[in-house]
Amino acid sequence: MRHIVYSDLDGTLLNEDYSYKDAKPAINFLLSSKIPLILCTSKTRAEIEVYREKLGVTDPFISENGGAIFIPRDYFTFDYDHDRSVEGYNVIELGEEYADLCGELKDIRKETGYKIIGFSDMTAEEIAKDCGLSLRDAELSKKREYDEAFTILGTKGQIDEVFRSIESRGLNYTVGGRYSHIMGNSDKGKAVDILTELYKREKRGSEIKTVGLGDSLNDLPMLKVVDISIVVKKPDGLHDPEIDLPNLIRIDGVGPVGWNKAINELFRRKIW
Structure with a gap:
């Protein structure tokens, strides 16, 4: 089975000070295990590229709430439809200008x-x-x-x-x-669906299980379409009450602390 992890940044992988330090052990585990970590955020491509470099992540990413999917060239071994190529990426555009x-x-x-x-x-x-x-x-x-x-x-x-x-x-x-x-007529969920289908084509014959981690309502479209939906706590120590899905996992931990715990329990302890 292949896992793919989709994660929000602000409030989820990053704390209020924009630090991911508390999640570093889990990030390193994903990297060493070659489990794709897809950053799916409201941030711009320029912002995400900074964090990808810091984290050492080379997987595709989803910018501006599902506005576009940026896939490194030659990441997949097959050709797929995309709207443009820019600075080493093939870009699937879902949003408006x-x-x-x-x-x-x-x-x-x-x-x-x-x-x-x-x-x-x-x-x-x-x-x-x-x-x-x-x-x-x-x-x-x-x-x-x-x-x-x-x-x-x-x-x-x-x-x-x-x-x-x-x-x-x-x-x-x-x-x-x-x-x-x-x-425009775009959201995180639509982008996640498209990218997951590309992974399924790449790993034909292997079961793909998707994981989504978020903290707030703008993550709901992403959390709705993944197999395992996880929300971390907000700085006030509570989970967002507006996020309510069947089988939603509410992890005990704020931001990156909860993120680290979720990945550890999912992949190391195999709780879910």
């Missing part, structure tokens, strides 16, 4: 009169201060291609109205820890 999404968000802001602030409206310095990022990391977060991160300064009713307006345009949104995201 960033400029179009920013335009839609500006139209909604104009129509409603609400204070909607997107990353495209902010400087790298402002993003760094608000998110606790270094200036360099904030600059990487602005290199968006398939979704726009935004916040709404308003009441719950106003926020819900903005979300309804996004849906009325045939677009999707997801609510993250610090920012919401507007995107």
Whole structure:
């Protein structure tokens, strides 16, 4: 049997300080066991590439909430459909163009009169201060291609109205820890399904079992389509109450601490 691990970054593999130190033993285990670790996150390609290098991961990754799948060239031994090739990757694009999404968000802001602030409206310095990022990391977060991160300064009713307006345009949104995201007809789950099918083609004749680790509601599409769904605790010591799936595993541990424990129990102790 072959396992594939799909993981969110912020709040899951990374803690509030963007550290993965507590998950390093489990990461090293996956690498040494040649178990693919697919980073599936709201982060941009530029941001993910930094973490892939730090972690030593060479597997494909999913950027911007399922906006695109980046597959290293020659990773699979067969040809497959993809939309473009760039900087050593074959790219399967599922999301809308960033400029179009920013335009839609500006139209909604104009129509409603609400204070909607997107990353495209902010400087790298402002993003760094608000998110606790270094200036360099904030600059990487602005290199968006398939979704726009935004916040709404308003009441719950106003926020819900903005979300309804996004849906009325045939677009999707997801609510993250610090920012919401507007995107096209894409999500983490659709990207995971496509990539898993490629692995099944590559390992024809072998059973594939997928594992998904997340912490918040924007991970739900991913958690719905994997075989083993795991959520880690948030910094307040609780699991996200909005994530509720049959056979969901709620691991006892915050962020990377829970991540490390989950991988250890799954592969070493073989609890599930």
